[in-house]
Amino acid sequence: MRALTAPAAPPHADAERNRDGAAELARWLAPVSAGARTAGPEGDARCRGFGYLRLLLWQAAPAQLSRTPRTVAREPLDAVAVVLPRHGTTAVTQDGRGATVGAGELTLIDLRRPFALERAAGASVLLCRLPAHALGLSVADLRPVLGRVVPVGGDGVAALLGPLLHGLGASSDAMSATVGERLGGVVTEFVAALVNEWNEPPQEPTDSGCPGREALLRAVREHIDRHLGDPDLCPERIAAAHGISVRYLHRLFEAEDTTVGRLVHRRRVEQCERELSRRGRVSPSISAVAQRWGFRSPAHFSRAFKAVYGHSPRQWRAAALGATQSAPPRA
Structure with missing residues (x-):
């Protein structure tokens, strides 16, 4: 395993592309370690900023990344990330809970704590990083959603968040910094609402004849x-x-x-x-x-x-x- 770290990403909205996808993830997402992978390039990462929000489209060759307890202690962060596959699957592990997330689904990871992420061959995944403090949520609030497969379809908040993130990933690079900052705030509100939704007890059927x-x-x-x-x-x-x-x-x-x-x-x-x-x-x-x-x-x-x-x-x-x-x- 090799540690990957890099200087912080520039605060203004921009777009970049680099064939060394793991290095870009280290710079834009979190300091991570890269495991064994198939021969050839690690894939490419396309990265954009919307105010304090960072979007990364990571694709091509299969790759394994992890943020170890040692890395967390050495380089602490105040951030969480939404994992939203576009094609193929991405496996996420955190707090002993594992999830294989596919297109039409999403999950959350807490970048303040150890995690592992493995992208399948040919898969592409959109990663959205935002400051944890901006959510106004505790670690206990986040834990029920971490490593959970959340369907993007249906009638919940994820049905709004998923298309919004996909749209931002495909949007024009000509967007002004002011607009980008406002959109970053909108995404933050949606992520906080998603966590709150999953922390509420589900509305179970009240009919006395309903089965267990x-x-x-x-x-x-x-x-x-x-x-x-x-x-x-x-x-x-x-x-x-x-x-x-x-x-x-x-x-x-x-x-x-x-x-x-x-x-x-x-x-x-x-x-x-x-x-x-x-x-x-x-x-x-x-x-x-x-x-x-x-x-x-x-x-x-x-x-x-x-x-x-x-x-x-x-x-x-x-x-x-x-x-x-x-x-x-x-x-």
Whole structure:
């Protein structure tokens, strides 16, 4: 491991690009240590400032970064960061809690304490750093959100924060310093509101006939399995079908090592795999299987299937049917 430190980033709004992504992260995000990585450049980091807010788009080659207890003690910070993947996944670990965050999700890390961050190959992630004191929140307030997968969709604050950060990342470099400072303040208010939202107890169903948590989880899973073929199946519809809020639905799955969206995605892929593996005289086309289980396009299905099983649907079917096709004809 090698320590990476650099002088503080300039306070004014600007844009920079450097192929040494880890060095740029050390300068704009926090002093970190870089672990082993694949051969070649670490990727590039595009960095911009909006007042005291810093945005970093980090992409290309896979990389592992960590902020160790020794680094924290040697170079303390007063900052937190929002981790918002644009493509692929980024794994975050802090306080013994790990989260693999994908596109359409976000999480928070506290830069004042040790953490580890690993970006998958080909992934790009937007990192937003802001002063911790500007949030007006304690460490205890932040802890419930750190390392948690927070869906950007739905009806909560994250549904507003995610698009705002993506928009700032793609905005023009010609923005004035005054406008940039105001936008930095807006983002800070959204992040503080997100933390407050996740610290509030969820609004649980009050109907006396409503089932308990385990029974409700079971009912939600059964509902998902019954409606996998509906391409419009989403957290909003699932929550409405059970008379609960979308936020409460997400809270139900906190201890399940998955999210509602990931469960729907995985169950669809599993059902497609079972159908593609069947051996019969007449087999449906791959596109027909994808459509039957709720995928809107064969291309989307192919990417999803390969991400789970490591092979394309066509390769998987060929392997499953290979024994039958290669068997000699009966006398």
